Amino acid sequence: MAGKSSKKQAQRNAAILRQTYLLVLPVLGLSFLRRVLQKGSWLSYVPLHFPAAACLYMLEKSGRPQYDEKGQLVREGFDLKQPGLTEYMFDVIYLSIFADVGHIALGTLKLWYVLLLVPVYLAYRAKTIAGPLISNLLGSRSRGEPRNDAKDAAQATKSKRMAKREKNADRVQFKYR
Incomplete structure (x- = not known):
């Protein structure tokens, strides 16, 4: 039972990579053939395939399971099923397959222009993630609003629950047997 989840993940990663190659290689071969026949x-051709090749290389290096001589x-x-960067890499590969088809x-x-959506989408995601963070860090002073001490004093007041807890903490408590 030891290492069962690792073995499952290794099998899943190998299957995902195999499926990706079975999708990419025939389309790439047909696209190459079309390029040769079109002269x-x-x-x-080469720079257009560079982003997909780089993503495929990164997925291969980080996701391919490694075995020793004994097969362990x-x-x-x-x-490779985790959300985040790996999803974006697969998206780049799928968009390049779409353009090749x-x-x-x-x-x-002209369908390669669809790859221009990737940096636009990443900039949008960075803005939606970092925008509120930056505005919270800078506070109201970044918008040119004057500092309001009355507003700060109102925020400093404690809730009723916190005031009650502090009041009860000052009382001497007795333990009965």
Whole structure:
């Protein structure tokens, strides 16, 4: 039973990577074939695939389980189903597959503009996460409002519950047997 969750995660990561490669490689091969038959420029083809290749490399390095010579699990890799950065990496891969399918079907590279949505979305997420944090850190003075001492004094007053607790804490308590 020891290491059962690690083995499950290793199997799940290997299956996810296998499924990703089964999706990416045929589409990439057909796109490459289309580029050769079209006799298009390689200067636009390689940089367009760089973000997906970088994401695939990072997922491979961090998520691939490692085994020793005896077949024992050494490292299960990071969970590829976790939310956050891994989701964004898979999104970049899927968007590039979408653009490649468009290139195969329509013969145009204009669908690669959809990858411009990634930095726009990341900037939006950073703004929604960091915006309230920055405004709380800077307080009302960043908006040019004068400092109001009456408002600060009102916030400093204690709730009824806290006042009652402090009052009861000062009393001497007796323990009965």
